[in-house]
Amino acid sequence: MLRYVSWGLLSALTLLLLLLLLLLSPARAQNPFITSQFSADPSARVFNGRVYVYPSHDIPGGPGRGRADWFVMEDYHVFSSANLTDWTDHGVIITQNQVPWVQPDSYSMWAPDCVLRRGKYYFYFPTTPRDTTGGGGFRIGVAVADQPTGPFVPQPQPLAGVRGIDPNVFIDKDGQAYLYWSQGSIFGAKLKDNMLELAEPPRTLGELPTEGLKEGPFLFERRGTYYLTYPHVAHQTERLEYATSTSPLGPFRVRGVIMDESPTGCWTNHQSVLEFRNQWYLFYHHNDFSPEFDKNRSVRLDSLFFEPDGAIRKVTPTLRGVGQTAARQPIQLDRYSRLSSTDATIDFLDPANRFRGWKTVFTGPQGWVQYNAVSFGPARPRALTLRATAAAPGAAVQLRLDGPRGPVLARVAVPPGRGWQELSVPLTTTSPTGTHALFVAPAGPAPVEIDWVRFE
Template sequence: MPSKFPFWLTVLALFLLPRAYAQNPFITNQFTADPTARVFNGRVYVYPSHDIRCGPGRGRSGWFCMEDYHVFSSANLTDWTDHGVIVTQNKVPWVQPDSYAMWAPDCVFRNGHYYFYFPATPRDTTGGKGFRIGVAVATQPTGPFVPQPQPIADVRGIDPNVFINKDGQAYLYWSQGNIYGAKLKDNMLELATAPQTLGELPAKGLKEGPFVFERNGTYYLTYPHVANKTERLEYATSASPLGPFTVQGVFMDESPTGCWTNHHSIIEFNRQWYLFYHHNDLSPQFDKNRSIRLDSLFFEPDGRIRKVMPTLRGVGLTAARQKNQLDRYSRLSPGGASIAFLDTANRFGGWKTVLAGPQSWVQYNGVAFGGSKLKTVTLRAVSAAGATVYIRLDGPRGPVLARVTVPSGRGWQDIKAPLTTSASGTHALFVAPQGNGAAVEIDWVRFE
């Protein structure tokens, strides 16, 4: 849908909004979870839930705590813009005030409007306890969204997902013990058919977070499932949006560090498929404060989803002139190299790369140098004894791009050094101390 604002005002607004950059997690200034990604007008919009820390009078201690929703967008999956809060709990007529239960949402476009679906705890519990699912409507993907006065009738549960078939029929899916589906009326606000249980899925273990998409005539129902102790991502396929479905298997394994939940969405963008999901990167000791991630997804020739291996590097290219966060590495030496928080008291500050041994190194892929004539590199680093760091292109035997001397000291320093060779196009950065050099910690690398 065309914007009602002049193009230059839209560009200016995007420039002035808070920014984030690709690498996992790709939002690091707040907790985010349950990302639903959608492509609108050639731009990717992500609608996650917003974890916050519970406290006295603010949610249930030790549990999930969410009071509002933000939306983020990107034209290249590298540079992300935070468009701010679009729906908040105490401004929805039917939601119980201060219930802090604004869980996983979805958003779709139809008939000139954007429909934002979200679960919450209702004020009115005469029809029974539990979550209801409501809708807020806007004429722009970033809002303003106007919540409907009542939730959708005959729907109880969480994790709404809407799929619009090629014939124009819209379907609503949600979970509450089982996964359910029903057709939606053209107004996108009411059910057109009675809910039905998608009963061909595993009977044992929690199932939630449905996300449905179609590819080459096959309908994929994807969902988190607790087969053991934590959620893994599984999928089933069908020739029809409401099944019957055939379980096909797992496409992302359980968290190796024990994050209990996962919640996801899948999109095709510029002829590549992507998986959006979450993990507790910024809160490793408390898995109710999560952060959203993004990795590429691929299909086998027979249509099966290839298992996705989570990465820290994520997707997209990082411009050489941006801060390249080496701690979101592509490869890390098995000995002497590690990642740590810059400040454990403020984990939103991100991470650092610690190169502690003579054979330690880190490699960061996908740096776009373009055709520009860059002349210097700035390395933000600290080394108690001082160190010399080599930056090479594309591996340990690649050409030396720069040699940076880090003076001894205990405080972070931004050290600028000349480039010893030119670079253009896209390359990996390979960073290592010289020979038997002293330990060094690196925050980021940037070229000018």
């Protein structure tokens, strides 16, 4: 009996320890973090200690399915993660053909949001209505569920008195809920306690820039300051800006830019801001899987920081993403921290199926790539495996720790002409522990291509 209790207690303690390690493990996301489909306009929320992201879902348009040259969206998925790395697609939660008031062939299920209120989850979404009496344009509807993943039941009619897109809901510390949306300008109003009706006429948040398109409001509170974030076309494409207030409905003071315009010309951006395990994050989108067409987008996240006076420090978008990457998981070098300006490039593994991801291509002897924050942990690895391919005899790659002058971890010969190969070699130096950068460069004739690296 004592033995049984002891082993039972030990098993319980072991399970508890594993759970604590999971909860305390650092986030280590790479961008984009949804790699199975196009996604945009991410609304990120924490429900019961887990992050849920409600994005819009871009699909390629064509005959009978929206405009080929425009945004085409017919449904919504929800994704969730306990660590910002391993994401679960919970499937479709709302589709245009299941909402009574929606024009079924409109393909306009644009940026949504979701909040938890008194045990119910309220999902807000904009789209084109069947009934255009009283004017055209978008309306905003609500669907309600008992779980963050649904099933969501849409209300029979859209919200009265609201016309526009990009709904965002904020619930203040006193329990008052607010709805924000955009239609050229940005609007806000209190919601009734049922979360399904406005409690007052909408008001224009008029302290924001008057020139250029503004849309996509997302409001959050930190230390008594209300931050209203929004995309704004100040020049040619959207950048992310913010304003602050001591009240959820303003007046607001424009403070600055959170993220500059896309360097590759993606016309839109759309954001949400989230605190998770004492770190703030910015969720946004870019057209990673569709660089030639910016109406098919993909969601990203990067860390966000505040200055001592409460100002938001400008976020530089990265491929590397956030946190640490476990050394014993495949390390996608193409989501690099730094890349040489010559003799190295990133390309799709399969141009016909871009969701398979990318590869690092060394085209000459000066090429290199650095991937920061690889966590080796306390147990020392003994070997390294990489997936690579090469064309020329004598091709090889060299892996160093912490930069171009760091200790050599391994040199891996890549036999030519055999396609993609998984090659394993023992490490040639003292096995590392802790967290380090990984520096990889060719050590022989180019080209040589790498899909991923993993330590054993």
